[in-house]
Amino acid sequence: MKRNFVYLLAALLISAASCSFTNKSFDNPDKDKLLLDLISYVLENGHFEPKDVDDNFSKHVFDNYIKALDPLKRYFLQSDIDEFKAYRLAIDDQIKTSDLTFFNLTYDRLMQRMDEATAIYKDVLKKPFDYSKDETIDVDYENLSYAKSKDELWERWRKQLKFSTMERYANGMSIAETPMEESEKEMTPSGVEEVPGEVSTENETSEKLPKDPVALEEETRKATQETITEYFDFMDDLERKDWFVMYVNSIVEEFDPHTFYFAPEEKDRFDMSMSGKFEGIGARLQKRNDNIKIVEIISGGPAWRGDEVEVGDEIMKVGQGDETPVSIVGMRLEDAVKLIKGPKGTEVKLTIKRVDGTIDEVSIVRDVVELEESYAKSSVVKKGDKAFGVINLPKFYIDFDNYKNRNAASDVAKEIEAMKKVGVEGLVLDLRDNGGGSLKTVVDMAGLFIEEGPIVQVKSTGKGKEVLSDTDERVQWDGPLVILVNELSASASEILAAAMQDYKRAIVLGSKQTYGKGTVQNVIDLNQFLRGDNEYGDVGALKVTTQKFYRINGGSTQLEGVKSDVVVPDKYSYRDIGEKDQENPLPWDKIESVQYKSWSGYIDYEATIERSKARMANNSQLKLIDENAKWVKKQQEDKEYPLSIEEYQAQIEKDEETLKRFREISDYQTNLSFESLPYEIEMMSKDSVLKQKRERWHSNLSKDVYIEEAVNVLEDLENNIENGKLADIRK
Template sequence: MKTILNFMRRNYKILLLVMALSLAFWSFMPKAKVVDPEKDKLLLELLTFVIQRGHYDPVAVDDEFSKGLYKDYVQALDPSKRFFLQEDIDAFAKYELDLDDQIKNRDLTFFDLTYSKLMQRIKESEGYYKTILSKPFNYTIDEGFDTDYDKLPYAKNTTELKEKWRKQIKLSTLSSLSNKLELQEKAKDPAVRDSIAKNSKKKEKDLVEIESKTFEQLEKETRENSLKSLDEYFSFVDDLDRNDWFAVFVNSIAARFDPHTSYFAPDDKERFDVSMSGKLEGIGARLQKKNDYTEITDLISGGPAWRQKELEPGDQILKVAQGNKEPVDVVGMRLDDVVKKIKGPKGTEVRLSVKKTDGTLKVISIIRDEVEIEETYAKSSIVIKDGLKYGIIYLPKFYIDFEDRNGRDAAKDMALEVDRLKAEGVKGIVVDVRDNGGGSLKTVVDIAGLFIEEGPIVQIKSANKRKEILSDTDKKVQWDGPLVIMVNSFSASASEILAAALQDYHRAVIIGSKQTYGKGTVQNVFDLNQFVRNTSFGDLGALKTTTQKFYRINGGSTQLEGVHSDIAIPDRYAYVKMGERDIDNAMGFDKIDKANYKLWTKQYNFDAAIANSKSRVSKNEAFKLIDENAKWINDRSEETVYTLKLDNFQKEQKELELKAKKYKALADYSNHLTFSSLPYEDAITAKDTVLKEKRDRWHESLAKDIYIQEAINVLDDLQNSETKAKVTPMVGKKKKDKTVVGS
């Protein structure tokens, strides 16, 4: 059993799962094809047994629990309200307050009812889309479609439901048709033709081909593609059996206890273990499901998508194409089915049709490749400002190899990078944990200990409410010079422990988003088979449940609140709800007694450096533009009504593109700083061209990073005459512990 501080960016109104596009990808649904109601009843019993006894603060399974479960489960079955009718919901609603009793009594009545009705409605809907796509759409009609499914009512009858299907499909084909017409228009521009011809003969050929097609031909193509996509979708749905849908029900129950409690079917548990190792391959992106849409949550550093630089967090994937084949519409598909279409052999091309966060549509081509594990490890760079050398250490994860004592360990790697930077004579260090979602608890305690003499790092309370303090007991300090910790709203779990501890000690300046993600809980994975003597049911899988809560050494919890930056800087997602605090059933914030610790007293100009930075940020025009862009992105995300009239749709897209151009200047920002690898790495990259390309790309991104620029400015302000003249080397340190956090 491993203890994990698991960070999953998701809204648990429906079942979401953050996925790395590269593993064999885990799904919520077991693949067993044998239907055994007795096994399902046993699973219900085990689920409540383990959670009630192991969860840090299990909620009561009562009528309130039943109401929440009812809402989440029905929404998970039909998130876009295109299967169930209002009469179905009325029949389901009779059980809204009975589900707690059914769980306790191992009663499957409600599940059987919803399952049978869903199968009926799915079968009926297969005829809807075929009829709709059998004839051309009229794109001159001034009508619209609202995609805010939460607020939309269920259809009263099949006539209303068919109309909903018609508009939903029309929006998809309209988007595709608009793209084709735009490409056709570009084909008429000689300058565009010449530019494309220089870069790709294939794309030039595509332009020639599309240029000769009539509107009617293009419109027919979009319907044919949609028909193919929906045929594939329903073929996949038809392959799902009762066990698959029962897993949705089980996870809906688990998620009501807290957002990080979930059930792993046997295959899912194995894949989860693999994900903890950090060994990834694919395009290097993580996904989550948002209603019918698949959304990019973040990119794996060093992966193909990261190198390609076009895919971004927040992008929604609408279609997937294999090389030059026709794209397949993936809106409404299950997450793991979307993943299967995006995965593929190394060296092959996948084309993703995405909706950007600003509302514009774009087709992004990515060549699949391995995501080198090296890119999940700590790495450092040198930067020079006003004649002074500074160091940057990027830590993407608090990793550790539990199976190999001599394997990679983030704390050991961090200590080594600090030593290397000291040898280069740096006057300050930036530790970058932006987008770092967690990892090993042992490593975060050890890493924090590199920067202080000794003392507590984090406080932990278990389900029995017993408090434990994890401390740095080694008085040696690896680095005692100026220190900045960079965070953002995706820094979570172990990252928050590190930032909170060094902030409480007054040891480092925390700079970044207004506050971090806000996940202050620890999960354990329990093998459910250990609780059962009868093995005739086969492998029952595992349950991940919250067993502990961690607290800052000042007594406050990072749960919901996260860590508030000393210097809050605008970012693109400042106004978008994506933290733990935005999940309706997340565990609450509280406080405990503070630990006994002494403030760091060797830092000069601490308050002045913070004040200077705040002044610079408030006057910086680029930061003002970032904030304006963030507000616009948030406003755009709240606009859910789309026109289905072609002229209006094209006009809106052009207006969005014009508006977006204003913010594209941010992508071309230069901080006028020069970044370079350390000497040891120069020797390696001289022979390793792949690694050299990765480091060059990293240095390129650092040179465009306005946040790094301000972090270096803060290090500069933390200097005084003594530290500018000399940085005193300190002796390294080592520690050992055996607890795990993060994913």
């Protein structure tokens, strides 16, 4: 279906290109103007519900773009905004004529204001902060007006920097006033327990801590300056093209929240996130000041296998094979990454500065690097003498170039087979925080749990309804099934949960509703529409909403999401994070249902749900989680904070009293035990990093009240088999 759409759109665009993209307006070598024309045409002809690009459209683009440029209102003055407003109703006309006047004006002014802000923050941080002064800061930036003068802007920066510094100052005072014996027992301000013996003597501690409030104030102010300097260093690395991408996305996101323009580098990152792999050395990098450091070595990758680089090493130069190495000191991070990444089998030479100051040259042969955390992982759960399985799926990943390569559906099928070999009696599919991914993998995965039948209905741009079905009668798993969801389970996750719920194949346990993203996007390579020799270089890609999907019962998951069979509170319960809380979401609607036959196994399906609801209603852990979620929501609604240390500490002490109770949430312990499957245990014997990751995951699972209840539900369903209440259809 995706292929059909691309061919259709390609035909439209190529036809348009042959008659439209050769006129004199495209003789201008300005790549940005060409990009606007390409995107406008694709949106007009390819979007599921294209919008009229008119004055109303222009107003929304203007407001969102200005907000994106200066979200904290610490750069622009009110006079700037007044000047910009001359274009508030003209952006639609500029889009149609490829006019960049508005963008150029805002970009030039932002660069000017950011230079001025650099001078302001340095000036502010020269002077000590007076923490005895009775004043407040308003962080309701949405409703905050722009500063009317540079003096007012300076004052705004002063308050923001004081607020940032005061937390450090208050924490420093707290540590300085705590006796050594107590500091080893108490919780630190960050909520992490101190490890006795980390600090050897009280004298050594006193040397590291400021001796008086004046010294502490100076030290914390200096720390704030280092942080804000790093921020401006990052901003300085951004080029004009980066800001233009922001402008373009302010335009395309007016169509809906999921239509998005990818600059060439961003498209590569998107492909990597969808496939869970890339070609390179297998290290995560971070730029700090002018230095690029290794912050993580990816397990199983070339750097990990070679064991010649370590976390903390600083990369000074990069050489390609026998070529002369190039210094990357001061280089933009993404430009340095381009040099370090490369095709499988090629050699890269890194000049490394070790943590101890020594300098070495290391040669690494690039290879395919798989991001293990992107893939499905599983654990066997032991409860008494029974074993159950948990499969955690972070996303519905796929290799767009070759579906036969590793993908979510085939990986889950392998995990199920491994689970069956160790005799698990029920299965939990954990889709919490799963933001979606490939539509094809959803259909294939749903087919693992039913004999055959429709999975999802899809309406496409300019086409009628299409029903995607599982046509394979084989059932990979026919035992009890629970699907865990939360407010961040979106898109593909919702398709799978909805299908299993409609078939009454699984019990869905989790949030009141899932995210509510009922749309499908296709990524269109814009370069395919440039004929002949392309003098502009790579122009990127556009992720555009081209389809809307519907449950087999006819209802859309758009905005409404999937309602859980058993609703349990979680930390997101009172936050505005769903599709309905985004700007410009497509509306909810309904179409006719299709014929499907409910799963014939669960005779006691509804009774099992009611028993789970009763357990959850009396669960003290869930009640505490719900209280905490409400408290966090209230904290987020408070937009004014004191800037006097006395009031600030009083508020912190009050909050600490409340938080003491909520810390009990992390102390919760189930009676479940977890272990990896045999094949993974063998892998962990050679991979200590993987072993640590799994041990940490198992530790978290053992404290997870949602996993605990999912296992309870599986146990109820399995007991029904033993008691003859469930039609055992296993083959």
